[in-house]
Amino acid sequence: MTSSSAQAHLYQAKIYVTLRPSVLDPAGTAVRSGLAHMGYDNVSKVRIGKYIELELTAENEASAQTQLDKICDQLLANPVIENYRIEVLEAIAA
């Protein structure tokens, strides 16, 4: 899927993978409990996810977005339990 034509641009992507709201997050619950022990009993709804950075080359931003959606659906997130959000950053001339 990589593009190497003269018009290829380098894009940087930031990907946030989070547990779907219906999935329990025991790790988040443990962190909330730890914060409460520290005195931060005003903290609630702690949910732990993953943050992934990557770079890819693509013809344009739309193409980058399409490929990133596929990458997330196929590997980076499991749609049964997770949601994801992608930010594609300003292209740098490659």
Place this chain on the structure above:
Amino acid sequence: MKFGVIVFPGANCDRDAAYVLRDLLGQPTKMIWHEDSDLSDVDTVIVPGGFSYGDYLRCGAIAQFSPAMQATAAHAKQGKLVMGICNGFQVLTEMGLLPGALVRNRDLHFVCDRLPLKVERTDSPWTQNYTPGQIITLPVAHGEGCYYAEPDTIKALEDNDQVLFRYCDAKGQSNEAANPNGSINNIAGICNRAGNVLGLMPHPERAADAALGNTDGLALFEGLLKAVAVAAA
């Protein structure tokens, strides 16, 4: 009857499975490196427990794209038998060969124990050597064994009798106290709709040699010999 055991970097129950099949049951058994994809002479594929590819990203997430697992998907599509144990179960759900997902245990503990399980069905190739409602004890060892699926999926699993093993107490009651990891409906093992793909978190291969004090898992493998014999006849 020939078994194939997939070997991933990070797998650690592959040899235990091969020991049961080859040494205890005397069946030809082939180890299949994750980069190999030739399953042409294999009847039953075992996806073993362990920590394939270090369990990076999510348990089983990376293993699903290995050539051996792509071949396993094709093998399953032909209606042939595929069994995923522990990490192997996680791989099969990641691939979509089985529904749902296995997430972090409810209490965050890595559960390493011997637990009672109820055999829910005995008309499957996997459980035919058990008696209906039999309570068996198998070892479990996992940090991400909490079975999760959307309510619609759970309903379909239950309606189609796809739950083969359920965590229970000594009397066979499946309640919250007998649930080691928070799995929905105490689910420990399921099969696909067609019945040829099994995934379970407990380790039957670790309970097959009398020298280890428990042989409750052996009947599963012995039942398979019968299933395969029938299929070949």
